[in-house]
Amino acid sequence: MLMHKFANPARFLRISKIIAPWCFILTMISLVIGLYWGLFIAPDDYQMGSAYRIIFVHVPASYMSMFCYGFMAFASAVGIIWKHPLADQSARAAAPIGAAFTALALFTGSLWGKPMWGTYWIWDARLTSELVLLFLYFGYMAVWQAVDDQSKAARIAAIVALVGVINVPIIKFSVDWWNTLHQPASIIKSGGASIHPDMLWPLLICILAFNLYFITILLWRIQSLILQRQIRGLRLRIAEGTNNG
Amino acid sequence: MASAPLNTRAGKRKKKRFYLVLTSLTVLALAVGLVLSALEDSISLYLDPTDLIERNIPQGQHVRLGGLVAEDSFTKADDGLTYHFDITDGANTVTVVYKGALPDLFREGQGVVVEGAQGDAGIFIASEVLAKHDENYMPKEVIDSLKKRGLYKQAEEESL
Amino acid sequence: MGDYALYIWPCYSAVVLIMSVLGFISWNSKNNDQKKFTELNRQLQELNNQDL
DSSP states (O other), rough: OOOHHHHHHHHHHHHHHHHHHHHHHHHHHHHHHHHIIIIISSOOBBTBBGGGHHHHHHHHHHHHHHHHHHHHHHHHHHHHHHHHHHHEEEEHHHHHHHHHHHHHHHHHHHHHHHHOOOOOOOOHHHHHHHHHHHHHHHHHHHHHOOOOOOHHHHHHHHHHHHHHHHHHHHHHHHHHSSOOOSSOSSSSSSTTTOOOOHHHHHHHHHHHHHHHHHHHHHHHHHHHHHHHHHHHHHHHHHHHHHOOO | OOSOOSSHHHHHHHHHHHHHHHHHHHHHHHHOOOOHHHHHHHHOOOOOOHHHHHTTTTTTTTTTEEEOOEEEOOOOOSSEEEEEEEEEOSEEEEEEESOOOOOOTTOOTTEEEEEEEEEGGGGGEEEEEOOOOSOOOHHHHHHHHHHHTTTTHHHHHHHO | GGGGGGHHHHHHHHHHHHHHHHHHHHHHHHHHHHHHHHHHHHHHHHHHHHHH
């Protein structure tokens, strides 16, 4: 019932205009704390020294790259089944954010790989599937660009999003299913996190900050898409009005 | 929308679309799963020493070999550039020779992936050495104090 | 941070840069769309008033 009420575009605009500024403030606070803690306060790692500090941006970016795709696929499924424009717009709004997170995950991972592994890039299952994710985001965004009819674009894009969602569990479990150069999971795994609390806390704050960032930008982008739709409607009505007059 | 009764015509269509999405995804997941499991060998990045021996990889064939650098096996030749070390998976061990720069994380007891080919006398000639790091993150001070109290090995085993 | 600063700073910089740029673009286009919407709404109102 709550979902239903929130799903009304006009109501969504009203509520999100109240929520978004608060999300923005919280994003800034947690991001500054998290990044500063990660850069300057967290202790050096016993194996990697200070190089491991890249974890505080790499893991949140990678996690969000997958979370964002999951969100996009879920919204697309809702869009296909219930044919609600707000669901399609949510998925469309999430795509560039996810693409940015994916690019950052690949870039920071590459700069972490060079000093530690000895290479910027290797075609192992984890790295390759993350690169596929970036191309899925690009493909999804390209559909919206290429197809003029918005409702048709929404349907094709949603199918791309749903087909691609298979890749998300592949990324997550790639390090367990195949042998890779990339190490296995440190936080979400059976037997608890294998990372010391002094390093885990700043990491969790960074993950929270990236989540809040996602919500903030998502709300802004959905607002934009709703407004653009209403602008199209208004233009049509004005054109009709002038013609009739 | 979500709360619309499912016995109306629109409701039935929604239900149909829901099951269509669900079955398509399931079929797709199964297909991808089959393909991936068929390709398992080529997706895996490296062979471990047991694979290398059991599969009789011919001399000179380019492969990647991965495992732990065996304790007390690392030696530096007189030229200061050539290294010898053993890679082990617990069951089997392969001796590796490598000439070049080693990554910062390379050390005995740590994971490593080397690229190269089998040479004479069962020695693996590596052209590239990559270090693998494990999923454990610990402050230096914590390890130092554990070592001081002689608890380090024990702590490491507990974390496994 | 020693030798690794060369790798750490570009990572943090890229994160801050990309996130700021995407954030600014999203915020800016939302504001522009809002302005456009308000302006068109005003035009429509005027048109309706003329008709009356």
